[in-house]
Amino acid sequence: MPPDAVTKPDRLLSLDVMRGLTILAMILVNNPGSWGAMYWPLGHAAWHGWTPTDLIFPFFLFMVGVAMAYSFAKYTTGEGTPTGAVWWRIVRRVLLLILLGLMLAGSGRILQFFMGTLESWDLATLRWPGVLQRIGLAYLGASLVVLLLGKRGQMVVALGLLLVYAGLLRSFPADVPPTERLAAASNVVRAVDRAVIGPQHMWTQATTNPTDPEGLLSTLPAIVTTLLGYAVGCAIKGKPASRTMVTQLLLAGVGLAALGQAWHAVPSPWGMPINKALWTPSFVLLSGGLAIVTLALCLFTFDVVGKGSNRLAAVATAFQMVGVNAIFVFVASGFFARLLTLMKFGEVTLKDGIYAHLVTGPLNAIGLADPKLASLAYALGFVAVWWLVLWAMWRRGWSVRV
Numbered sequence: 268m269p270p271d272a273v274t275k276p277d278r279l280l281s282l283d284v285m286r287g288l289t290i291l292a293m294i295l296v297n298n299p300g301s302w303g304a305m306y307w308p309l310g311h312a313a314w315h316g317w318t319p320t321d322l323i324f325p326f327f328l329f330m331v332g333v334a335m336a337y338s339f340a341k342y343t344t345g346e347g348t349p350t351g352a353v354w355w356r357i358v359r360r361v362l363l364l365i366l367l368g369l370m371l372a373g374s375g376r377i378l379q380f381f382m383g384t385l386e387s388w389d390l391a392t393l394r395w396p397g398v399l400q401r402i403g404l405a406y407l408g409a410s411l412v413v414l415l416l417g418k419r420g421q422m423v424v425a426l427g428l429l430l431v432y433a434g435l436l437r438s439f440p441a442d443v444p445p446t447e448r449l450a451a452a453s454n455v456v457r458a459v460d461r462a463v464i465g466p467q468h469m470w471t472q473a474t475t476n477p478t479d480p481e482g483l484l485s486t487l488p489a490i491v492t493t494l495l496g497y498a499v500g501c502a503i504k505g506k507p508a509s510r511t512m513v514t515q516l517l518l519a520g521v522g523l524a525a526l527g528q529a530w531h532a533v534p535s536p537w538g539m540p541i542n543k544a545l546w547t548p549s550f551v552l553l554s555g556g557l558a559i560v561t562l563a564l565c566l567f568t569f570d571v572v573g574k575g576s577n578r579l580a581a582v583a584t585a586f587q588m589v590g591v592n593a594i595f596v597f598v599a600s601g602f603f604a605r606l607l608t609l610m611k612f613g614e615v616t617l618k619d620g621i622y623a624h625l626v627t628g629p630l631n632a633i634g635l636a637d638p639k640l641a642s643l644a645y646a647l648g649f650v651a652v653w654w655l656v657l658w659a660m661w662r663r664g665w666s667v668r669v
Contacts, residue, residue, distance in 0.1 A: 280583060281508070281565035282333055287586030289326045290593045291650055294600050296320045300622045300645030304638035309646075311543060314451050314476065317553070321543040324398065325492050325554035326561065327593075328405055332496020333562070335406075335413065336504050349414045357410045361403040363669055367598050368399030374605045382609065395468040396460070396481040399594070401489055408490035413497055425494045429548040432488050433539055436547065449540060449547075456482045456545055478544050485546040492546075495555040499562065508570035516563035524556030588661035589654065595667035600653050621645070 296309050308319045339353060370377065372394045379385035412424050437448060439455040447453050457478040460469050469479040503512060530549040531541045539549040573579030589596065607618035615623075626648070627641045635641075660666070 279333070279337060279503075280587065281562060281569050282330060283587040283590035284569055284583050285562055285565045285586075285590070286327070286330050286593050287589030287591075289323055289330065290589055290596060291586070291654070292320075293323050293327070293597065294653060295646050295650050296323065298600070298604050298646050298649045300626060300642035301638060304642040306639050306643060309643070314544070315449075315540040315542050317541050317543060317550070321550075322554050322557060324401075324543075325489075325546075325550070326558045328402065328489055328492045329496035329499075329555060329558035329562075331402060331406055332409060332493040332498075333500035335409065335493075335497050336500025339410075339413070340504070353414065357407060360669060361407045364399045364403030364406070364594075367594070367669070368397040368403070369393070369395070371399065371598055371601045372397055374602050375609065378602065378606055378609055384609075392467050394470050394479075395464050396470065396479050396483070398481060399598070401481045401486055404486050405489045405493045408486070409493035409497060412490070412494060418501075421494060421498070425491045428487050428491050429551060432484075433548045435484070436539070436545065437536060445536060449542070449545065451476050451478055451544075454478060454545060456484045459484045476544065480544040485544075488546045488548060488551050491548075491551050492555055495551075496558070499559055503566075508566045508574075510567075510571060513563045513567045513571060516559050516566070520556045520559030520561075520563060522556065523559065524553050527552030527554075527556060584661075585654075588657050591666050592657055592660060594669040596653055596657060599656075600649070603653075604649070 299305050299309065310318060311320050312318050339349075373390070376385060376388060380388070412421055416424065435455050437445070440448065440453065440458050443453045448455070451457075460479050460482045463483055464479075469477075470481070499516070503516075506512065527541065527549045530539045530552065532538065539547050541547060541550045541553055543550055543554075569579055569583045573583070604618075607621070608616050610617040612620060622641070622645055626645045630636065630641050630644065
């Protein structure tokens with residue numbers, strides 16, 4: 268392993284471990300053998316409610332915020348005033364994330380171009396929102412808040428965004444009955460996207476869930492998720508990990524998650540259902556609280572109990588090597604997954620061939636003919652392949668940063 272991989276003072280080991288776990292989970296749920304055969308924790312909630320999969324993206328945004336507390340310290344003067352370098356860093360990162368997100372959305376056409384099978388380059392239906400685009404915009408919004416405002420101002424903005432967004436969700440569209448304003452096809456998030464982006468550039472899941480999960484308006488509460496991570500990062504930065512720190516984080520995380528769940532339970536019109544696609548304020552509180560709990564557990568395992576343990580250090584490294592190349596593996600695995608569906612041998616795609624001959628066939632042969640198990644086995648194999656790629660990069664000291 269690179270000699271300075273876990274000793275750099277500007278990196279938090281537990282953060283890299285948690286980021287690695289989160290990215291591996293993201294790759295796992297994005298690449299099932301069959302979208303029609305999945306265990307419930309590996310799929311998103313149909314609309315209201317949540318599953319473990321719904322926590323993956325907010326966990327990542329939370330970690331973006333935690334990392335900001337460490338990285339921005341290098342780009343401020345002694346009085347805390349941001350330097351010109353930090354503004355350039357923010358602009359460059361935001362533009363790069365948006366560009367990568369658009370490239371991932373158009374990965375099919377890009378790969379067909381290089382394979383010589385592209386018939387036309389029509390961008391009229393290219394999806395504009397996306398995971399990387401939201402990361403970029405949430406990072407931009409949170410950066411502006413933390414660099415231009417003090418701690419009190421940051422808290423006011425975060426609370427204000429949640430309350431204003433809650434009001435918008437409950438008040439609009441004005442021509443829709445109040446009881447239907449949080450429905451999949453008649454909410455303000457979808458209305459804004461259709462007016463600003465256009466339906467041809469939005470994601471849709473058949474006709475049952477036409478709201479884009481990374482819509483423009485719902486990026487506002489996603490900024491709060493990032494700000495929450497920044498607040499936690501500031502609270503732990505420069506302090507040695509201890510049982511007291513872990514306990515405080517656990518209490519704060521459980522309390523925040525309970526508050527989100529309680530808001531969900533309040534009857535209409537004051538209640539706010541937990542909904543990942545709308546990124547409702549209750550979802551911000553629940554997912555943020557659980558993210559704090561997860562970070563606390565990582566700190567306890569690897570920085571408190573595991574300090575000096577070679578065995579736990581090896582476990583940490585297994586995930587850290589993923590965390591330091593998180594955006595790279597997300598983009599590269601997305602292109603690779605698309606390539607598997609484009610390459611054909613006769614009428615069979617490479618993915619279908621692998622799934623049938625290397626996964627389903629062997630499982631059936633040993634009496635495990637379960638479509639969900641086969642789908643999970645394929646996804647685990649996909650994750651394992653990319654873990655090996657990252658292991659090889661780690662061994663060579665390669666790191667692709669955005």
